[in-house]
Amino acid sequence: MACTAFLGAAAIAVSGCGSDNGATNSATNSNSNCGSGSLAGGGSTFQLNIQQQWSADYRQQCSDAQVNYNPIGSGAGIQQFGAGTLEFAGSDVPMLPDEQQAADKRCGGKAITFPVTSGGIAVIYNLTDVPHLNLSATTLAGIFQGSIKHWNDAAIKSDNPGVKLPSTSVVTYHRADGSGTTAVFSAFEKSKAGKAWTLGSDKELSWPTGQGATGSDGVVQGVKSTNGGITYAEVSYATANSLPTAAVSVKDNDYVSLTSDTVSQAIASKGLTGYPLSTVSYVIVCSHYSDSRTAAAVKDYLGYALDAGQDAAEQLGYAPLPSAIVTKARAALDSVS
Numbered sequence: 001m002a003c004t005a006f007l008g009a010a011a012i013a014v015s016g017c018g019s020d021n022g023a024t025n026s027a028t029n030s031n032s033n034c035g036s037g038s039l040a041g042g043g044s045t046f047q048l049n050i051q052q053q054w055s056a057d058y059r060q061q062c063s064d065a066q067v068n069y070n071p072i073g074s075g076a077g078i079q080q081f082g083a084g085t086l087e088f089a090g091s092d093v094p095m096l097p098d099e100q101q102a103a104d105k106r107c108g109g110k111a112i113t114f115p116v117t118s119g120g121i122a123v124i125y126n127l128t129d130v131p132h133l134n135l136s137a138t139t140l141a142g143i144f145q146g147s148i149k150h151w152n153d154a155a156i157k158s159d160n161p162g163v164k165l166p167s168t169s170v171v172t173y174h175r176a177d178g179s180g181t182t183a184v185f186s187a188f189e190k191s192k193a194g195k196a197w198t199l200g201s202d203k204e205l206s207w208p209t210g211q212g213a214t215g216s217d218g219v220v221q222g223v224k225s226t227n228g229g230i231t232y233a234e235v236s237y238a239t240a241n242s243l244p245t246a247a248v249s250v251k252d253n254d255y256v257s258l259t260s261d262t263v264s265q266a267i268a269s270k271g272l273t274g275y276p277l278s279t280v281s282y283v284i285v286c287s288h289y290s291d292s293r294t295a296a297a298v299k300d301y302l303g304y305a306l307d308a309g310q311d312a313a314e315q316l317g318y319a320p321l322p323s324a325i326v327t328k329a330r331a332a333l334d335s336v337s
Contacts, residue, residue: 034062039297042070043077044090044180045216046234046281049316050117051090054309058301067301071215075178075203081284082106087294088302089284090116092180093203107286114332115280115325116305118267119318120258121184122235122245123277126223127151127168133246134159134255137192137276140248143230144172144189145199146209151228159255173222173231176212178203184279185232192250192276232277236317250276263319280325288337299336306330 041051051069059065072080074091081089082102094113095103103111123135130151135143139155142148148155152165175182182203189197199205213219216233223229224241235258238245247255256262256275265274283302289295306329310320321329 034065034300036062036064037293037297038066038068039087039294039301040068040070040085041088041090041283042072042080042086043284044074044092044281045071046074046092046119046121046181047071047090047117048216049234049236049240050309050312050318053312053316054301054305057309057312058304061304062300065297065301071217073175073177073203073215074180074183078103078284081111087285087289087298090281091284092279092281093183094282095284103284103286107288108290110287111284112287112332112335113282113284114329115321116283116302116329117310117313117318118263118278118280118321118325119313120235120263120266120275121181121188121232121277121279122238122258123230123248124220124223124233124235124238124243124245125230126227126243128166128227130163130165131244132163133244134249134253135246136249136253136255137189138194138196141189141193141196143170144174144207144210145197146172159249159253168228171226171229172207172210173213173219173226173229174205174207174210175214175216175219177214180281181216181233185277188277234317239317248276260314260317260319264322267319267325268322278319280321285333285336287335292337295337299333302333303330306333 048071055067055069074093077089078091078095078099080086084106125133136159139159142155149170151168151170156165180203186199186201186205190201211222213222216237219231220233220237220241223231224243235245245258247257249255258275262275263278266278285298306326313320
């Protein structure tokens with residue numbers, strides 16, 4: 001059974017990870033039993049920066065192994081995994097039933113989904129002389145649906161009393177490709193903005209306004225080049241481009257900034273506290289690979305990611321997975337053969 005999750009402000013529950021085959025193998029230890037050869041992974045752009053770090057660090061320990069991760073978006077990653085062109089996929093959302101069926105067919109058995117990292121979806125903006133900004137869920141709904149057109153709109157002023165806001169036009173950037181980040185952001189808005197949000201929740205939306213771009217890097221580059229620009233993306237893209245991120249609230253003007261600690265609080269509390277746009281991000285693998293060497297390499301690399309790899313999270317803008325989630329994820333990985 002694949003992992004399930006409610007993604008949004010937050011109640012994030014992880015359950016049912018693993019398969020029903022009763023396998024009890026342990027993930028291999030990267031230091032003593034390295035995988036070898038080349039692994040192709042791809043999907044979630046949210047995972048890109050930490051996947052690149054894991055790949056580089058893992059290869060230092062396992063010189064015969066090479067992991068290539070292609071940031072093509074969660075939707076394309078799921079599709080390519082189902083088509084058999086990737087050994088593992090990264091996704092910010094669990095698979096839909098038809099996607100699960102395609103993945104199972106490719107695997108010749110069950111494809112399994114489990115968390116591998118966590119982090120916050122940052123609201124990234126570029127506004128001259130406004131280094132700090134608060135935005136509520138309902139205000140974000142107005143911004144991304146086009147009813148709020150200027151930065152000195154009354155709704156933004158209400159979120160930011162005493163802040164001098166310019167009349168600069170709001171220019172939104174959204175993902176044009178199938179994106180788990182879009183699914184997380186829209187699930188948050190659907191849950192917390194209520195009737196103010198009318199676009200539903202999915203990996204692709206019919207945006208009424210704004211400019212589309214491919215990948216997190218694409219939308220963030222758009223914001224970087226546009227005074228008045230705003231988007232949503234993994235926080236490391238904001239850090240890399242020296243762009244500020246907004247504090248976000250869902251009620252009672254309780255604005256929370258995105259940090260590793262506030263993300264960890266949100267994941268551990270299932271959204272009761274912490275940064276409200278926090279999420280886990282998943283990998284999708286086969287429970288059984290026809291090539292035993294591929295199975296060993298997948299288990300060793302992802303075992304490293306769930307173990308020593310978590311130490312890289314904070315410096316990259318992610319948050320380490322809580323131990324209870326790691327335990328469930330490792331149980332799922334142990335079933336791979």
